[in-house]
Amino acid sequence: MNIMRTAMLLAFMTALFMGIGLLIGGQSGMLIALLIAAGMNLFSYWNSDRMVLAAYHAQQVDERNAPEFYHMIRDLSANAGLPMPKVYIYDNPQPNAFATGRNPQNAAVAASTGLLERLTPQEVAGVMAHELAHIQNRDTLTMTITATLAGAISMLGNFAFLFSGNRNSNNPLGVVGVIIAMIVAPFAAMIVQMAVSRTREYAADRRGAEICGNPMWLASALEKIAGAAHAIPNEDAERNPATAHMFIINPLSGERMDNLFSTHPNTDNRIAALRQMAGSFGGPGSTQGFQTARPRPAARSVPNAGWGGRRPDEPRKGPWS
Template sequence: MNNVKVFGLMALLTALVAAVGGAVGGRGGLVIALVLAGAMNLFAYWNSARMVLRMYGAHEVSRESAPWLYEMVDRLRQRAGLPMPVVAVAPHAQPNAFATGRNPEHAVVCVTEGLLQLVAPDELEGVIAHELAHIKNRDMLLQTFTATLAGAVSSLGQNAIWSSLFGGDEEDGGGGIVFALLAPVAAGLVQMAISRQREFKADAVGAEICGRPLALAGALRKLDDYAHRIPMEVSPAVAPLAQVNPLSSFGGGVARMFSTHPPTEDRVRRLEQLARAA
């Protein structure tokens, strides 16, 4: 069901790009916006691992420098049928983790120092399994594709605003500007909805990899709790990669629409359902 929802959201985002492109510059405007957005996101995709590690201040570890962590990742990645990723540790007190890299052969699994200190070993396995699930599901490729489409909508929207302000149809009545302002917002909401669905999918696959859905559920509770108590200074640009929102800036109601992470209680409830069904 998760994949069906993602497919539907991708189709909606693609239709939005086509609608904005046709309204602003026809086929030519659509192609130009897609090329520009694609070039920027392709660069980010190709260099994602190095860029993200630098932004988190993380450093790589080896089997010699962190044997038990390295061996845990090695054991879980074998269960997942993945190549051995680079293992890294970020110097943050908040317990959290993320995965990055352009494909399974160039992947990175990073945990924070706080995670190593504040969760039990079985919960740590659940967290790492979740990140390996992102790698297995090739979520970085999906993120790049959705970012390209959302970037194209934003670029076209900016062009529409300038066109409406300087040389637009006087009988438009401001409709072009309203459309140009709302389209990027709609694209961003769809992009965030796709991200939330991928988190649910990674939870399910991660639970399968580690074999203990309740351990991952317990870890998520702790990570969410500590994220509200221990701040993490990290760029909002890379915050969506973390297993729980490290900025803890989203509350309930409308604010949840703009969150790249599903509510933790929803994730825990689904994991508990998986445990009961096992």
């Protein structure tokens, strides 16, 4: 089913590209847009995950420089029946996380240093279980390709005015068509991001709670992240707004409500759903789930990695053995 949805999304984005090309440059513009879209679809399938990770300067970590975090992902992946994904940490004070990759065999999860510093191990486990749920549900290909193509569509709309003086184009609407493209392109890209992300977040919350074993860990994490996300700016996200739907909580400072244009469901609604789900896990006071302990201070082998880092020669301890 997700394969069909991805194919439909790619077809829609390609058609959107072609429509914008028609508005800007007529039939020749539509043909050029078709070629660009086809090339970007192919490129995005193989490389969009690397582009997103590079945009956030994410560094891959392993059991030598981030043992607790790495072993947490290993154990959660085993709970979910997933192959071990690549594990990344990106240096940003805003607590947040995302997953990417074209399939479970070629997937990656990334957490910010702010997430590892501000949340308890239980809450981090809930967040990363949510991201693994996206991988298991095969959302990551769709979400990552959408980020790439939405950014390209918005850029095409922003550059539309450069073609407004081209009198030789056979654009039937002339300057009016260019103006429409400038307005419609970013708006349409935003609507696509909204449609891709909002319904999938609830499903990932449910599955993530099952993977980590306690819905309240994720509920508590969402409450903390939502409170900090709008108070702590994420400059990389502000420069790459097309990737906002990939994060567990919208990283953009301007997003505060569950309205028509939100890329994420209302956080309070997500928390309420998780609290209701907690009843089947023994209630809010349940200790079911991963057994965790208070983490040790960070080692400096991973910059600002919180409890996720230690020296390679330090014996491994703690709950993620």
